[in-house]
Amino acid sequence: MNALTISLDPIFELTDEKLWQLCQQNRDLRFERSARGELTIMAPEGGNTGMYSSDLNGHLWLWNQRQKLGFTFGSSTGFILPNGAMRSPDASWIAKERWSALTPEQQAKFPPICPDFAIELMSPSDSLSATQAKMQEYRDNGTKLGWLINRKDRQVEIYRIGQPIEILQAPTTLSGEDVLPEFVLSLDLIWQS
Template identity: 25%
Template structure:
């Protein structure tokens, strides 16, 4: 499967982007994000992206829900980070405290809150954006932790925010576990998020 992305030449605000998204046909299966005011459209990623995404949402969700720490979201949820940036990470955690301090959610709209923890599953189409542009965006907006899952390398990189910059907090490739600094006691075994084959 060849994946290609479309990036608009015209720039938009997050309000304009949200209105455009409301006008999309119901059967549109593409993913849309707004980064630096430019709309980025990508086709659905191929296997094993969805299986990795489901795995991390289940692991993160089970941990957070069992301890009533906050809310978990998958890639269907958009987050309005700035007036020029609206993204939909593959998984996101928002703490109870941050949720309570954010504007009230509106049914069917993007959330106006910076997730505490974001996860991006890399694909050929999104890898550069996830590793560079979105990393910088999450860092600037104050995302406490950023996880990068690479199905091709079977690796997980955990970045933690320290003094306004991301630093490597943990890494595993092939096998082993990665640990969160933000969520004390939360760790993931790579075999639980990467399919066997």
């Protein structure tokens, strides 16, 4: 199923609280909200994408358990970005001091914070241009390092603040650079057919 995007404005203002309630009432669906207030409705991940996404999250979680520098989040976590969008990266990480600066109430719902690191793993039904726009949005809102993993074309786009996008063709590993010190992700499973 492709994502469906609908505009509710000016009919209905989808506040952060109303969006939270909508998501709680429809747990079988995934929602994101654009900075313009458009609501995107997405089906749950398919088996292969879910497996690869879980693998990415597992590697990130293991690294974080060793380093203890912050907190990792899966694809069902929604973040309210500074531009007002609510996005849910497939995998993400936030530095401990930034996460700890949020109140318990902010941490409990859709945290008003942009991840320091974000991964988007494209599903077969995802639009490349829409996913690239989402990665740009993460970077524009403060994500220091982002990876767009495109299995179909065997490419990785690397997004860094203040730098041009770097495109790698079928890399075997990716480095967390100075954002995730000593984190190296093997892409062997990702590139398997």
